[in-house]
Amino acid sequence: MLQVGNMKEELLSQQTGLKSSNKQCCSKQMIYLAVSICNAIISFVLAIFCLTYEIKHNSLRIEMIVAFTCYFASIIFSLIIYIKRNSTFTKSVNFITFSALLSLSLISLAIIIDISVTLTKEPVEPEQPLKIEPSNYGPLAFIHENGTRIHWSTNELTGTKLVSGKTYTDKTESNFHSVFVNNGDKFDYTLSGYQKKYSYYLPAKINKFIVMADIQTVNTYISAMDEDYDFNVLCGDYSISGDMYEYGESFYKMHTKPVLMVQGNHDDPTRIFLDNITQRPMNYFQKVRNLGYFFIYVNNGNTTISMNWLELNAKLGAGSEHTFIVVHNPVYSTGEYGSYTLLAQKMEAFIDGHPELKVRGIFTGHDHLFAAFKRKNVFYFVNGAGGARIDQMTNKTYALDRIWPKEELHGPLTVLNEYCYGYEYHLDSWMKFTRTEVTFSANKVIYTIRDLVTKQVLVTYDQVI
Known part of the structure; x- marks a missing residue:
């Protein structure tokens, strides 16, 4: 129990x-x-x-x-x-x-x-009675011989106006707006529907301009650039597939300085880019104060046509204190595509045949890295590292037989193959995001190559003239 x-x-x-x-x-x-x-x-x-x-x-x-x-x-x-x-x-x-x-x-x-x-x-801003959304990009100030073309884009179809001493009214409802302003040395302007005021100033003598290429909608480094220069020179490939909204991605923060640009192979293959934005021919010459610029479009087998245009219009550059040639495709290059042999040979012949033009430098892009060459006191630069990917030349898929041992190269190169034309003129190459800054003194042109990430100077070249 x-x-x-x-x-x-x-x-x-x-x-x-x-x-x-x-x-x-x-x-x-x-x-x-x-x-x-x-x-x-x-x-x-x-x-x-x-x-x-x-x-x-x-x-x-x-x-x-x-x-x-x-x-x-x-x-x-x-x-x-x-x-x-x-x-x-x-x-x-x-x-x-x-x-x-x-x-x-x-x-x-x-x-x-x-x-x-x-x-x-965050400061609370009072609501503004605006009917227009902020612009997709712009305003962009394009330098012309006898004035300035101001171009901008709005998200909505609308008419708009620009005020600069006088009022320029565009009543046509559109996304793309363009006004040609006959200007003196300096003017301030506003756009209807926008609260910000813009200033455009081109000094009587150019002190400094900067060169970039292959932005391809990555505007990080454009928006972060300092203001101590007079204008931008852009060597093509602002878009990826040529769609207009991609130009908005590239340009919507680039409204502080005037621009000059050439078309790249990624830019609109029709004429939308040219007709709506630059409103310039594919090949053109522009004089900016004492400087002369030839903008040459080379792509898809039209090298001979464009170089013939350059030869026929060489006289436009006469009288410039310094002349520069801007083309998207590289002349000499250590990058993925290498040197464009036909373009390089024709460019050499043109420069040798026209010493009166005082050609100082050729600015190119296309290969996404920086490279510098010097032939007969003329500098050739590849500036194709403005924001898009960097061509990693340590990768055989890209480099083929042009493998770099490190992320930089220095001095003349002796590797001989079909991609290495002009390598005996090689100075330096970097696999880095860079921009080229061009300044002037009494008897020389100074090229400063700056790392866009660290803002450090990689190298400086003095061109004694």
């Missing part, structure tokens, strides 16, 4: 302990479930807030992704805990799971606090 009684007591004790354990387990699961549901609510509210802010201000994209991730993770945890609440799986949901759910909640709350603090610090 005593033994039976003990057994009953033991069984009753086990049942009581089991009920107590079940209650504790259930209590823990309820805590886990409550935390998960609270986290889901918090992260969902945060995600909606970030999504709304992203749509209006094109910001908080990363925060929105994190918030949605927290939200969906919380939903999954909640469902698993609820469905498996009476199974052995429930007992295995331990402190690690609880910590994960709590971490998600803390991340969401931290983002909310961070955004709230940031927004409270």
